[in-house]
Amino acid sequence: MVAPRCRSPTAGASRCWGSVVFDVEISMMFGGKGKINSTSHQGGYSHDAVVHALQKCGIRHIDTAKRYGCESLLQKAIEESGVKREELWITTKLWHSDYGYENTKKACLESCERLGVEYLDLYLIHWPDAHVPGKSNREVRAETWRAMEELYEKGLCRSIGVSNFLISHLEQLKEDCVITPHVNQVEYHPFQRPQELVDYCRSKDIVFEGYCPLAKGEALTHPSIIQLAKKYGRTPAQICIRWSIQNGIVTIPKSTKAERIQENCKVFDFTIAEDDVEILNEMHDGRHVSWDPSLIV
Numbered sequence: 001m002v003a004p005r006c007r008s009p010t011a012g013a014s015r016c017w018g019s020v021v022f023d024v025e026i027s028m029m030f031g032g033k034g035k036i037n038s039t040s041h042q043g044g045y046s047h048d049a050v051v052h053a054l055q056k057c058g059i060r061h062i063d064t065a066k067r068y069g070c071e072s073l074l075q076k077a078i079e080e081s082g083v084k085r086e087e088l089w090i091t092t093k094l095w096h097s098d099y100g101y102e103n104t105k106k107a108c109l110e111s112c113e114r115l116g117v118e119y120l121d122l123y124l125i126h127w128p129d130a131h132v133p134g135k136s137n138r139e140v141r142a143e144t145w146r147a148m149e150e151l152y153e154k155g156l157c158r159s160i161g162v163s164n165f166l167i168s169h170l171e172q173l174k175e176d177c178v179i180t181p182h183v184n185q186v187e188y189h190p191f192q193r194p195q196e197l198v199d200y201c202r203s204k205d206i207v208f209e210g211y212c213p214l215a216k217g218e219a220l221t222h223p224s225i226i227q228l229a230k231k232y233g234r235t236p237a238q239i240c241i242r243w244s245i246q247n248g249i250v251t252i253p254k255s256t257k258a259e260r261i262q263e264n265c266k267v268f269d270f271t272i273a274e275d276d277v278e279i280l281n282e283m284h285d286g287r288h289v290s291w292d293p294s295l296i297v
Contacts, residue, residue, distance in 0.1 A: 045070045046256035047077050053261050054081035063252060064115075065093035065126055066107065071114035078116070090117060093126040093163060094148075099140050100132070104147035108156060123148060123157040124185060128169045128296045137297055141169070142176035149179045159183065161207070164293045167200050174204075185209040187290045188249055189240060190219055190283040198249070210249040213240050216289040224283065228276055235263060242267040243280045 045068075053059040060083070064071055071092060078088070092115065098107035108123060125148065130140035151157040161183030162169070174180060184201050186194065188210025201208045219225055220236040229236045237253070241264055244251040255261050272280075 044254070044256050045073055047073060047080075049256045049258055049261060050074065050077035051081050052258040054078070054083045056258075057261055057265050059261075059265070060087055061089040061091070063091040065095065065124075066098070066111055067093065067095045067126060071111055075114065075116035085117060089121045090115060091122040091124065092120060093124040094144070095126050096129060096131050099125075099130050099144045101143045101147045104144050105151060108151050112156070119155060120157045122159045122161060122183060123151065124160075124183065125162045125165075127164050127291065128162070128166070128293055138172050138176070141173060145173055145177045145179075149177060152179065161185065164291055166293055166296075167197055169293070169296070170200070170204070170206070180204055181206055183207045183209055185211060185252070187212045187288060188244060188251075189213050189215040189289070190222070190225070190243065190280045191215050191285050191287045192289070193247075193281060193284040195284075198247075208249055209252055210244055211252040211254075212290050213244045213251050213253050215240075215287075218289060222283070224279060228272070228279070231276075232270060232272065234267075234270065237264060238267050239272070239280075242270065242272055243277060246272055246277055247281075 050062075054077070062074060062078070064074055078085075092111045094104055094107055094111075098104060108120070111123075112118065112120060125141070125144060128137060128141065130137045130144075132140045148157065148160040152160045159182040160179070161181040162173070163185040165173075165181075165184050165186070170181065170184065184197075184206050186197065186208065188194070188208075189212055192212075192215070198208050200206075214220060214237055219240050222236075225236045225239055228239050232239065234242070237260075241251055241253055245267065253264050255264060
């Protein structure tokens, strides 16, 4: 994911949570979304789109994961872009096949090597389900998080967090470990607006990042969203992204096309009226277009 270094007009000053600082800003995900299997799903990756985003759109936040299979490809795109490492915010994620204390530390170093960096700005546990025979998910998550804490303390990860975690998962981690996650990256769009989880994260100083803001395209054909797009002279995608930003969410849409990247970045020169924000808020029906972590204990 990559994010422009510009702020929402309504965001004001940066929000600071411990060691991690976020503006309420847009982010662009470049993890591939091809056929999913146990090793890679890089089918949607576009080298040219990443270079364009970095060179032409001012994007500086790159979000990827071992699961996406494109960390090495991103290294090449970053090098070609000419953007300096210190100007970038690089996030990657730990997949469940590498959970556990020793495996986590090893996987982090391997991700750094593939990305061609000496440190990560943010490292996330990708999913709360551990898939480790003979051990509970809670036990493995705790072991994994202790390794994440060590990586953070050594400076290999400048911030650490989780993805797809619910309140129950976060509460267990709080009881079992020392450092509260800096970030929780979760599905967020008009049909899936987990406000209780958002409020919980804010109460614990956990940055809430929202992915799939377009609901994998489902939101783009909703009559109310189309109507709002016409009202504001914008695209349905821009309405969804702007709505998410105005709700205070660090927003992570995906695109592999240069024109879509530019479109998605043009959301900082208008504001959706409060009544219209509420219309979008009320579209929540609980549906998931990505993974549903509610059955993971």
